[in-house]
Amino acid sequence: YAEKDTETDECMSTYTHIYSPDLLIDQVAFITGGGSGIGFRIAEVLMRHGCDTVIASRNLEKLTEAAKKLSSTTGRRCLPIAVDVRQPETISAAMDETLKTFGRVDILINNAAGNFLCPATSLSFNAFKTVMEIDTMGTFNTSKVVYDKWFKDHGGSIVNISATLGYRGQALQVHAGSAKAANDAMTRHLAVEWGPSGVRVNTVAPGPISGTEGYRRLGGSHAESAGVFRSIPLQRAGNKTEIAHAVLFLASRAASYVTGAILVADGGAWLTSANDVERLLGIISSRSAKL
Numbered sequence: 001y002a003e004k005d006t007e008t009d010e011c012m013s014t015y016t017h018i019y020s021p022d023l024l025i026d027q028v029a030f031i032t033g034g035g036s037g038i039g040f041r042i043a044e045v046l047m048r049h050g051c052d053t054v055i056a057s058r059n060l061e062k063l064t065e066a067a068k069k070l071s072s073t074t075g076r077r078c079l080p081i082a083v084d085v086r087q088p089e090t091i092s093a094a095m096d097e098t099l100k101t102f103g104r105v106d107i108l109i110n111n112a113a114g115n116f117l118c119p120a121t122s123l124s125f126n127a128f129k130t131v132m133e134i135d136t137m138g139t140f141n142t143s144k145v146v147y148d149k150w151f152k153d154h155g156g157s158i159v160n161i162s163a164t165l166g167y168r169g170q171a172l173q174v175h176a177g178s179a180k181a182a183n184d185a186m187t188r189h190l191a192v193e194w195g196p197s198g199v200r201v202n203t204v205a206p207g208p209i210s211g212t213e214g215y216r217r218l219g220g221s222h223a224e225s226a227g228v229f230r231s232i233p234l235q236r237a238g239n240k241t242e243i244a245h246a247v248l249f250l251a252s253r254a255a256s257y258v259t260g261a262i263l264v265a266d267g268g269a270w271l272t273s274a275n276d277v278e279r280l281l282g283i284i285s286s287r288s289a290k291l
């Protein structure tokens with residue numbers, strides 16, 4: 001799949017199905033941050049397997065453009081809705097609109113996040129709080145609204161998007177690493193608490209994934225040209241489709257007995273690459289005193 005992906009928010013020109021094209025037929029997925037990057041590709045892959053989607057984030061113009069591309073390529077419905085995951089009332093309104101339009105929701109993908117490189121000493125209290133609010137509170141807010149309004153009585157599948165970048169600890173990433181670690185814990189807690197309602201809660205933890213704003217912000221292309229990714233066992237960054245396929249597995253009935261799991265999809269990166277990350281961060285720091 002590496003060669004078929006795109007570096008921008010476009011659908012793939014050709015696609016070979018991983019599972020039966022009707023794996024998710026007539027199901028509905030609510031995807032936060034679904035208008036760009038990994039979230040866009042998750043929406044595309046779920047739709048190519050028969051699902052209708054809601055893509056939800058702050059920028060309605062971007063979402064509307066993305067929804068048009070997704071629908072025209074896949075032939076499934078895609079509803080763009082403006083939400084800020086930090087504001088539960090916007091999620092609540094979006095869920096009401098989802099249920100009014102589609103009459104159900106089966107899958108929730110908590111993909112929205114915010115990140116940047118910043119040393120802890122320069123990080124303001126508000127900057128740390130902002131990332132915690134988007135990544136961790138945003139994941140809890142959305143999960144709780146979707147559970148209360150639908151999953152509690154009908155069951156469902158939640159997939160959170162984490163990151164293995166923080167699993168060994170990294171400089172310049174205390175805010176995002178802390179937020180994602182809390183989300184990994186949230187996955188296990190909610191899997192236990194909501195399992196009896198027929199709700200599965202799992203996580204996909206990507207390594208560096210090219211072709212996204214997150215990758216650009218964290219110096220992905222500098223890392224590539226500096227050869228940093230050669231220390232990853234699979235010796236490259238991943239692509240968006242590879243993450244979308246891990247999400248598809250966990251979201252679907254293919255994973256019907258899987259809950260509370262964290263599926264690492266990082267080419268083995270976190271097992272081996274700590275020294276090279278330090279080298280990369282040195283490269284980035286020397287390029288700019290202000291990160």
Ligand SMILES: CC/C=C\C/C=C\C/C=C\C/C=C\C/C=C\C/C=C\C=C\C(=O)SCCNC(=O)CCNC(=O)[C@H](O)C(C)(C)COP(=O)(O)OP(=O)(O)OC[C@H]1O[C@@H](n2cnc3c(N)ncnc32)[C@H](O)[C@@H]1OP(=O)(O)O
Binds near residue numbers: 124128163266
């Ligand atoms: C597993 C891999 C292991 C090894 C691999 C080997 C090598 C890896 C090497 C390199 C990495 C390469 C690739 C990446 C790999 C992994 C990535 C891991 C995680 C990725 C996560 C993401 O990508 S998240 C998605 C990224 N996209 C976005 O962030 C878009 C959304 N972002 C935003 O909206 C903003 O940026 C925001 C998060 C700041 C929120 O905006 P807003 O609500 O408007 O907030 P503001 O008012 O603007 O700011 C709030 C406070 O934050 C301060 N701030 C803002 N920006 C910065 C900054 N750049 N630096 C420091 N501080 C900042 C701001 O000043 C405000 O604070 P005040 O105190 O001033 O009020």
Ligand SMILES: NC(=O)C1=CN([C@@H]2O[C@H](COP(=O)(O)OP(=O)(O)OC[C@H]3O[C@@H](n4cnc5c(N)ncnc54)[C@H](OP(=O)(O)O)[C@@H]3O)[C@@H](O)[C@H]2O)C=CC1
Binds near residue numbers: 032114
């Ligand atoms: N790319 C990578 O290398 C890696 C990415 N990840 C994770 O993958 C996920 C997607 O990141 P990626 O595709 O790279 O980056 P993007 O910047 O493309 O995706 C982030 C999305 O989150 C949305 N978003 C941000 N803040 C909010 C908010 N307050 N409310 C609602 N939506 C919001 C943005 O849309 P809008 O601006 O319209 O609100 C955007 O669509 C994130 O969880 C990230 O942490 C993990 C590891 C590696």
